[in-house]
Amino acid sequence: MTAKKKRPTLQDVADRVGITKMTVSRYLKKPEQVSIALHEKIQSALDELGYIPNKVPDMLSSAKSHAIGVLVPSLTNQVFSEVIRGFESVTEPAGYQTMLAHYGYSQSAEEARIATLLGYNVDGLILSESAHTERVRRMIKTAGVPVIEMMDSVSPAIEQAIGFDNSAASFAMTELMISRGHHNIVYFAARMDARTRLKIQGYEQAMRKHNLEPFSLQTEEASSFTRGALLLRQALQQRPSLDGIFCTNDDLAIGAFYECQRQGIPVPEQIGIAGFHGHDISGAMVPRLATVVTPREEMGRLAAENLLSRLQGKPVTERVIDLPFRLEAGESLRPES
Amino acid sequence: MTAKKKRPTLQDVADRVGITKMTVSRYLKKPEQVSIALHEKIQSALDELGYIPNKVPDMLSSAKSHAIGVLVPSLTNQVFSEVIRGFESVTEPAGYQTMLAHYGYSQSAEEARIATLLGYNVDGLILSESAHTERVRRMIKTAGVPVIEMMDSVSPAIEQAIGFDNSAASFAMTELMISRGHHNIVYFAARMDARTRLKIQGYEQAMRKHNLEPFSLQTEEASSFTRGALLLRQALQQRPSLDGIFCTNDDLAIGAFYECQRQGIPVPEQIGIAGFHGHDISGAMVPRLATVVTPREEMGRLAAENLLSRLQGKPVTERVIDLPFRLEAGESLRPES
DNA sequence: GAAATTTCTGTTACGCGTAACATATTACCT
DNA sequence: AGGTAATATGTTACGCGTAACAGAAATTTC
Numbered sequence: 001m002t003a004k005k006k007r008p009t010l011q012d013v014a015d016r017v018g019i020t021k022m023t024v025s026r027y028l029k030k031p032e033q034v035s036i037a038l039h040e041k042i043q044s045a046l047d048e049l050g051y052i053p054n055k056v057p058d059m060l061s062s063a064k065s066h067a068i069g070v071l072v073p074s075l076t077n078q079v080f081s082e083v084i085r086g087f088e089s090v091t092e093p094a095g096y097q098t099m100l101a102h103y104g105y106s107q108s109a110e111e112a113r114i115a116t117l118l119g120y121n122v123d124g125l126i127l128s129e130s131a132h133t134e135r136v137r138r139m140i141k142t143a144g145v146p147v148i149e150m151m152d153s154v155s156p157a158i159e160q161a162i163g164f165d166n167s168a169a170s171f172a173m174t175e176l177m178i179s180r181g182h183h184n185i186v187y188f189a190a191r192m193d194a195r196t197r198l199k200i201q202g203y204e205q206a207m208r209k210h211n212l213e214p215f216s217l218q219t220e221e222a223s224s225f226t227r228g229a230l231l232l233r234q235a236l237q238q239r240p241s242l243d244g245i246f247c248t249n250d251d252l253a254i255g256a257f258y259e260c261q262r263q264g265i266p267v268p269e270q271i272g273i274a275g276f277h278g279h280d281i282s283g284a285m286v287p288r289l290a291t292v293v294t295p296r297e298e299m300g301r302l303a304a305e306n307l308l309s310r311l312q313g314k315p316v317t318e319r320v321i322d323l324p325f326r327l328e329a330g331e332s333l334r335p336e337s
Numbered sequence: 338m339t340a341k342k343k344r345p346t347l348q349d350v351a352d353r354v355g356i357t358k359m360t361v362s363r364y365l366k367k368p369e370q371v372s373i374a375l376h377e378k379i380q381s382a383l384d385e386l387g388y389i390p391n392k393v394p395d396m397l398s399s400a401k402s403h404a405i406g407v408l409v410p411s412l413t414n415q416v417f418s419e420v421i422r423g424f425e426s427v428t429e430p431a432g433y434q435t436m437l438a439h440y441g442y443s444q445s446a447e448e449a450r451i452a453t454l455l456g457y458n459v460d461g462l463i464l465s466e467s468a469h470t471e472r473v474r475r476m477i478k479t480a481g482v483p484v485i486e487m488m489d490s491v492s493p494a495i496e497q498a499i500g501f502d503n504s505a506a507s508f509a510m511t512e513l514m515i516s517r518g519h520h521n522i523v524y525f526a527a528r529m530d531a532r533t534r535l536k537i538q539g540y541e542q543a544m545r546k547h548n549l550e551p552f553s554l555q556t557e558e559a560s561s562f563t564r565g566a567l568l569l570r571q572a573l574q575q576r577p578s579l580d581g582i583f584c585t586n587d588d589l590a591i592g593a594f595y596e597c598q599r600q601g602i603p604v605p606e607q608i609g610i611a612g613f614h615g616h617d618i619s620g621a622m623v624p625r626l627a628t629v630v631t632p633r634e635e636m637g638r639l640a641a642e643n644l645l646s647r648l649q650g651k652p653v654t655e656r657v658i659d660l661p662f663r664l665e666a667g668e669s670l671r672p673e674s
Numbered sequence: 675g676a677a678a679t680t681t682c683t684g685t686t687a688c689g690c691g692t693a694a695c696a697t698a699t700t701a702c703c704t
Numbered sequence: 705a706g707g708t709a710a711t712a713t714g715t716t717a718c719g720c721g722t723a724a725c726a727g728a729a730a731t732t733t734c
Contacts, residue, residue, distance in 0.1 A: 010720070021721075056402075056719090059393045097453050254621075359713075360713060399720095
């Protein structure tokens with residue numbers, strides 16, 4: 001076969017039945033408006049030709065694409081997979097397709113991705129960041145699509161933010177560590193994004209409040225178990241007297257814990273370790289990891305619900321939705337005295 | 338403001354400069370064909386109006402969407418994040434947008450997702466499965482877009498498969514375990530997809546070859562660390578004499594390991610444990626986990642390269658690309674004797 | 675059985691960027 | 705200057721599903 005058969009259109013289906021494409025279109029959208037006599041004929045023509053609905057023409061006619069653009073900094077980060085799961089648990093039953101893109105924590109990459117997504121006429125946008133370039137704000141305004149920022153509850157939001165208070169969460173965990181007798185606490189950070197900075201702030205505030213000297217180690221690399229181990233070795237060199245590690249996420253914390261094991265450092269007796277987010281593994285490992293349990297799925301779900309509501313023309317109800325977090329002490333901190 | 342301003346079109350930009358949209362279109366695509374005198378004027382009109390390129394009209398004109406649909410069974414599964422990273426490392430520089438969708442290991446959901454993606458006129462499809470419904474095969478054929486199946490190297494592929502030999506990998510690891518003195522090996526599986534079945538096959542073949550009795554535990558639930566712990570408890574009840582655990586992925590293996598720790602079962606002395614895929618954590622933990630290291634990023638990269646080549650009209654070179662895997666013995670198996 | 679109503683199908687126009695072709699303008703050459 | 709070539713811009717048509725309106729057919733009503 002040399003002639004490349006192109007995919008069938010409504011017209012092809014209509015021709016085969018001997019009607020107009022309008023009737024076929026109706027059969028697909030509002031079958032009750034089409035005579036029963038035609039149903040079978042149309043259906044078999046659809047089947048025989050293998051018609052695949054095409055959303056594009058309708059997208060062009062200024063109608064809706066029924067696609068929502070979701071931007072996350074990273075796919076490998078477990079956190080976002082869970083947020084997305086929550087998000088899609090709402091959008092998918094509602095018939096919206098997710099267009100997922102990631103930008104590797106880079107603002108300029110975020111800008112490029114947003115332009116691309118808007119180029120596909122997404123009906124709305126979910127962002128995972130609260131800091132954006134000026135052009136991003138322009139584009140969003142010009143495109144006129146609803147936007148929700150996730151992951152943090154700082155204001156002012158572009159339109160609406162749904163998240164939790166990263167700084168307060170970090171403050172609370174630091175105080176818990178201090179109350180458990182860990183005073184020389186080092187903070188481990190990777191990939192310095194806006195949220196990480198907020199977490200460090202909370203940590204530093206708590207340390208200062210208790211007249212302790214904050215000290216944080218940062219790396220530009222992505223966080224991973226291996227990275228946590230590296231940071232621990234580095235920290236032991238720079239602060240041999242440390243007795244606590246607070247990590248910006250569970251991966252680093254667990255990596256640091258393994259390194260302690262390798263070096264024969266007892267946890268939590270000599271060093272207490274805390275993570276952030278409360279992934280499945282933090283509760284499964286031995287000892288269970290102290291961590292801040294964050295509302296990941298709920299965040300995604302709420303973002304979806306609010307976005308859908310706004311797509312139906314309803315106004316923004318709350319500009320900032322601040323979800324609660326929870327501290328889990330695990331067994332990687334010294335016991336309560 | 339009551340009147341909802343809609344997003345500017347090329348015509349709006351052209352009007353502002355006093356030219357036709359065609360010239361503006363050319364300025365964006367082939368600026369060298371537009372007189373220098375106009376460049377500045379057009380650019381400032383674009384900036385002032387905040388024009389956002391719109392791909393949809395061109396998609397309609399049977400041109401290409403420059404989007405590729407990627408289907409994975411699950412986003413929370415680390416494996417696929419890494420495959421996607423490899424994939425996008427090629428497609429993104431080439432100017433292709435990924436439309437990611439997941440189907441929770443369900444064939445009918447896969448079918449629905451494929452229909453949706455084709456509705457957005459994706460230029461190509463990447464699937465993570467080799468078993469499909471008949472309708473899926475029909476749709477793909479009718480749509481006439483190139484398709485690549487990832488994750489396994491079984492033939493026959495719809496058009497082209499890129500992966501590794503799941504069954505052989507499983508066979509090899511089972512033999513390694515046996516050679517290390519683990520003979521009463523139980524296989525842990527979650528979510529019975531086609532790949533898992535292949536892995537079980539390999540395990541069973543190796544067991545039988547050595548006159549050992551295969552025994553596998555399966556669950557419909559998603560795999561997780563917690564799930565690995567549960568399966569271990571279950572296995573100890575049903576096979577108290579077991580001395581080896583081979584898991585369909587690292588998560589289950591690590592969860593099982595933690596449960597051993599909790600129960601005071603020495604690993605690898607009493608029970609040897611092996612996982613599958615070789616994620617970062619498997620090499621970071623103590624003891625390091627025995628695992629099958631699979632070519633995840635490379636698989637994604639190759640899939641992308643082959644798909645792009647076919648989008649340029651080149652023919653399929655190899656119908657099945659079988660990538661090598663590698664065994665990592667770690668310290669969770671008994672030492673070589 | 676004719677008018678009124680309901681049900682069903684058809685017609686027309688639209689969205690917007692771009693390929694292909696046509697025209698206009700400028701540059702270049704002898 | 706006349707003519708050819710090169711450059712720059714404009715014109716037209718197209719893709720395909722659907723809303724809005726129009727018209728035709730069937731059904732109901734008295």
